[in-house]
Amino acid sequence: MPTTKDRTSRDRAGTRPPRPFILWREVLTAYAAPALMAGTPGLVSGQRDLAVAACTSIAGTSAVVAFLVGVWLRRGGRPRRWTVTIPRLALTAALVITTAGAAALLAWFTAQWVPAHTPVPAAPWLERLRIDLPVSAALATTIVTLRWRATTPALPGHPA
Secondary structure, eight states: OOOOOOHHHHHHTTOSOOOOOOHHHHHHHHHHHHHHHHHHHHHHHTOHHHHHHIIIIIHHHHHHHHHHHHHHHHGGGOOOHHHHHSOHHHHHHHHHHHHHHHHHHHHHHHHHHHHHHSSOOOOHHHHHHHHHHHHHHHHHHHHHHHHHHHHSOOOTTSOO
16 A cells, blocks of 8 residues: 655645745735625625625725735835744734724724714614724734744744
């Protein structure tokens, strides 16, 4: 019986380099994953508002945040020194707190300002932004940051 190679253990050992960080792929994934994961249950259960939110506020926020975080991390192909020397989880936590906080402020401002200053009446979808935006921002930031760090070589003398 011929032997087969155990690809799982070989890949975990780090013999195969990670897939390169290509921003447009990360943004496309950041849009498609939440749209499918939130939209499908919305369609199956008949929750039209969830299906619409999945493809707009949830997936849209994820794609925009993935793009902004990816561009900021890459910084023209040369990462900031501190982003490759700080521990991976600390970098991820700092960026998640920043992006989720900014998204929460934007959602709060939008939910309050839009009905007060435009002809758009207060609606459930505006209140939904208070949850959709920060959660989407946190998930997209986490995934993009961890993917980016997995493809970024460590500086000499610093652990990855």
